[in-house]
Amino acid sequence: MTRIRPAQPAMMGGTKTATPIERPSVLSALVRRAKRPLLVVGHRALRARGNGEREIDLLARAALAAGIPVAATGDAGPALQAAGLEPAICTSAMNLGGLLADPGWPGVDDQGPHDVIFVAGLVYALEWTLLSGLRHAPSHPVTVSLSPAFEPHASFSVPNLAWPAWRALIAEGFGLEGPA
Amino acid sequence: MKGIDIRIAEIASPLGRVRDLRLGIGRVGSGTWDEPVGPTPCPSPTALRDWDRRLLARYKPFYMPLCDLCCLCTYGKCDLSGGKRGACGITLEAQQSRIVLLAACIGAATHTSHARELVEYLIARNGRTYPIDPGGLSVELRMPIAELVCGVRPETLGDLETVLEYCEEQVVHLLSATHTGQEGDPIDFESKVLHTGMIDHTAMEVADVAQISALDFPKADPGAALVELGIGAVDAEKPVILVVGHNVPPAAAILDHLAASGLEGSVEVTGICCTAIDMSRRSRAAKIVGPISWQLRYIRSGIPDLVVVDEQCVRADIFEEATRAGLPVIATSSKNCIGLPDRTSDPSDELVADLVSGAVPGVLVLDPEKVGEVAVRVAVERRPLRPEVPALDVAAAAEACRGCGACAEACPAESEIPAAMQAAGQGETGALGALLASCVGCGRCEDACPQGIEVHRLIAASCDACDRFAIRTGRGPIQDVEIREVGGPLVLGEIPGVVAFVGCANYLEGGEEVAEMVTEFAKRRFVVCTSGCAAMAAAMHHDEEGLTPYERFSGRFEAGGVVNVGSCVSNAHISGAAVKIASIFAKRNLSGNYAEVADYVYNRVGAVGVAWGAMSQKAASIAAGFWRLGIPVVVGPHGAKYRRMLLGRADRDEDWTVRDRRTGDDVYVGPVPEHLFIAAETKEEAMALIAKLAMRPNDTSRGRSIKISHYIDLHQHCYGRMPDDLHRFIRTPADIPVMQKDRILPLLEANGWIERPIPDPTLLPQEVSR
Numbered sequence: 014m015t016r017i018r019p020a021q022p023a024m025m026g027g028t029k030t031a032t033p034i035e036r037p038s039v040l041s042a043l044v045r046r047a048k049r050p051l052l053v054v055g056h057r058a059l060r061a062r063g064n065g066e067r068e069i070d071l072l073a074r075a076a077l078a079a080g081i082p083v084a085a086t087g088d089a090g091p092a093l094q095a096a097g098l099e100p101a102i103c104t105s106a107m108n109l110g111g112l113l114a115d116p117g118w119p120g121v122d123d124q125g126p127h128d129v130i131f132v133a134g135l136v137y138a139l140e141w142t143l144l145s146g147l148r149h150a151p152s153h154p155v156t157v158s159l160s161p162a163f164e165p166h167a168s169f170s171v172p173n174l175a176w177p178a179w180r181a182l183i184a185e186g187f188g189l190e191g192p193a
Numbered sequence: 194m195k196g197i198d199i200r201i202a203e204i205a206s207p208l209g210r211v212r213d214l215r216l217g218i219g220r221v222g223s224g225t226w227d228e229p230v231g232p233t234p235c236p237s238p239t240a241l242r243d244w245d246r247r248l249l250a251r252y253k254p255f256y257m258p259l260c261d262l263c264c265l266c267t268y269g270k271c272d273l274s275g276g277k278r279g280a281c282g283i284t285l286e287a288q289q290s291r292i293v294l295l296a297a298c299i300g301a302a303t304h305t306s307h308a309r310e311l312v313e314y315l316i317a318r319n320g321r322t323y324p325i326d327p328g329g330l331s332v333e334l335r336m337p338i339a340e341l342v343c344g345v346r347p348e349t350l351g352d353l354e355t356v357l358e359y360c361e362e363q364v365v366h367l368l369s370a371t372h373t374g375q376e377g378d379p380i381d382f383e384s385k386v387l388h389t390g391m392i393d394h395t396a397m398e399v400a401d402v403a404q405i406s407a408l409d410f411p412k413a414d415p416g417a418a419l420v421e422l423g424i425g426a427v428d429a430e431k432p433v434i435l436v437v438g439h440n441v442p443p444a445a446a447i448l449d450h451l452a453a454s455g456l457e458g459s460v461e462v463t464g465i466c467c468t469a470i471d472m473s474r475r476s477r478a479a480k481i482v483g484p485i486s487w488q489l490r491y492i493r494s495g496i497p498d499l500v501v502v503d504e505q506c507v508r509a510d511i512f513e514e515a516t517r518a519g520l521p522v523i524a525t526s527s528k529n530c531i532g533l534p535d536r537t538s539d540p541s542d543e544l545v546a547d548l549v550s551g552a553v554p555g556v557l558v559l560d561p562e563k564v565g566e567v568a569v570r571v572a573v574e575r576r577p578l579r580p581e582v583p584a585l586d587v588a589a590a591a592e593a594c595r596g597c598g599a600c601a602e603a604c605p606a607e608s609e610i611p612a613a614m615q616a617a618g619q620g621e622t623g624a625l626g627a628l629l630a631s632c633v634g635c636g637r638c639e640d641a642c643p644q645g646i647e648v649h650r651l652i653a654a655s656c657d658a659c660d661r662f663a664i665r666t667g668r669g670p671i672q673d674v675e676i677r678e679v680g681g682p683l684v685l686g687e688i689p690g691v692v693a694f695v696g697c698a699n700y701l702e703g704g705e706e707v708a709e710m711v712t713e714f715a716k717r718r719f720v721v722c723t724s725g726c727a728a729m730a731a732a733m734h735h736d737e738e739g740l741t742p743y744e745r746f747s748g749r750f751e752a753g754g755v756v757n758v759g760s761c762v763s764n765a766h767i768s769g770a771a772v773k774i775a776s777i778f779a780k781r782n783l784s785g786n787y788a789e790v791a792d793y794v795y796n797r798v799g800a801v802g803v804a805w806g807a808m809s810q811k812a813a814s815i816a817a818g819f820w821r822l823g824i825p826v827v828v829g830p831h832g833a834k835y836r837r838m839l840l841g842r843a844d845r846d847e848d849w850t851v852r853d854r855r856t857g858d859d860v861y862v863g864p865v866p867e868h869l870f871i872a873a874e875t876k877e878e879a880m881a882l883i884a885k886l887a888m889r890p891n892d893t894s895r896g897r898s899i900k901i902s903h904y905i906d907l908h909q910h911c912y913g914r915m916p917d918d919l920h921r922f923i924r925t926p927a928d929i930p931v932m933q934k935d936r937i938l939p940l941l942e943a944n945g946w947i948e949r950p951i952p953d954p955t956l957l958p959q960e961v962s963r
Contacts, residue, residue, distance in 0.1 A: 149258065
């Protein structure tokens, strides 16, 4: 397995590091096997990339295609709504982290704890710390960082990718049809 | 507490009858003050543990380790992940709280040491019996924190030493608790963090009251002068002195020497960080360059002729930077000698000659008065020798960029430097210059660049950052009469809250966000306070009429006021204002009565701290001092790196009951305030949080209705929809904002809302039926 540096190399956390998602099939398997997934989308996903496309639009399509409920943090909510996705919850990432860490929290739909937490679009340091919190949480969720910057504290993380490669990975991993 | 104070009302002896005899041994607060001393004067680290645990039962730590390892002893490194314990038996959770306690101890020790140096210097200058006077006739309750914590009412500079002795003793105890084999329980560590914060505020109050009293700073003056801020405010034609740090005596001595030698107005005294604010409190002629993050850009600008450093928040490489820029350096603090030879005993003439000629690149001088003289003379003599800084060819320098991205990997602001650098290499420098607004000035980009490109220098050179702004200089404490005027509306909730913007300049999106938040909450008629680098950031924004927030809003502690209390140590006046509300408005005894007063503040005073750019260990201890008073603190995204949040669980109704002081009944009051410490992702999210965290159980319906209106408005602005937790905050139909009734009633119905009483709230059983 490739050894990947964190997007900010100083952010080394300990003896374990995330498994990099280097093939779309790995992402597909994570999506497929998740029983109670949740996608957390932060405001950095609003940034325009490449030719003006935004991560958040692709993430909204991915969530809709996979039927994954979304937690919007920061200012991501209105953009998700504009993309046709109504977030299941709008709250701060830290508040959400506190909830997700609790094995007794019934989830965004009161149906039980979430087993797989996908995260994307948070400020790198905030995503890093949130994932660190969840890694040690009593709820023991599987965490998957979808941001194009390797997050060592996740269980699985997309590696450091430029926009075209990231777009292709997410589109194929979530089985999106048509141009991404 | 050292010192003995014996009072005897009447004593009869064979020699006669003596009345009102008072014997004092050692140093204690003097005077005619006769408030009864409460249960916890000069509390030990465990004396308020019960209060802490009440808070921490609601606000549980959510740990986010920066590192899963412990490397503090030679058993280790120990891997604490996955439920493993260290060789000493410590858990990951306890280790995180332990590190937070270490950070808080560093912060509190720094402020205490700062206060000690100030007090000793001022006693040597003015005498032990010099009266403390932070507010003239406007401030009778001069040191509310010292009174609350220590049960003393200091009246002279000498009295302050008694308070400092207590602080020093406590910091030693607290630091010792972090040693291997001491505490192992995370909540006990957290309790000690809160204790450390309380000590920190006590020491800060000592420091600021001492310097206000003896250095003739504004004394609780809402009309404190507007002074100039920004590189554009500096007249570079004159000799220019740069002072960096927090401890003002050397800078004050420079200003005094200028005045004494008739040079006032002919030398520019400029400052960065809190020393800048404090010297502007001493003299309107002093210029504030900017916050901590402006050190590199200003030293490299070619403007200063000399760099004087004191202590705290000074770049560790400032000597190297200054030397590269051809600037002599005078270090002035025993805590920040930067490797320079101690020349304190040398004659001033020799020091001036050596520094002007370049025979030595810098000196350590531990005598502020000597620094004052030498700095002025060196700056004047160096001015004709000031080297011209050649214009930088940004495009040519940027051409060396290979686009490897190492700079971006190192950038804490996550700036997209490589693309901007490559554009600059083709002559388009606009994008590069635009990065300066969010640059924290760390310079890590330059260390990371394999091509040796001076990235930060190029960014600064690509942006014309020579604006000038007006900032109201630090006014010091809040007047008693201001507390009387706002105490009622604040406690009833009709003024929606006090929001204090404090802390450092580690912003993700630049300091302008602070100015925007300050303006937003002033317009919403909150009482807005500022201090330190956040006070500067608040000033660095002109509205459409060209006014900064300090020009636009009054400096009074009132609804819609923007109150700059001063430097970092002035933060004690913000917590002090909350304490004064309990004393002046509610007539609660302060003396050694911490838990009761904290309970009052927590349940009634809708105050929220915001450290949007919090970076330092001092920021950690300042925040902890607010937490122990039950005042929540919101930090920016980088604040998550303080390793843990203190989060409430709004969905657990059982966490949010209080005792009704009138009846003793347990009453559900909703999650107010919902969190004690939380990082926000964006300015908009922070503002929604602030509005929510300003709610308190004691709000009247009118007050709660006003607060809910702000919360809905700011929540919608951020999240694009109505809050889903309004049913937790609305107690009676009268709490519902009239204009929002049609939208809110269906939400209440959907959540099974039922009306509930508004109690006279307390967390303390002993407060019932008093």
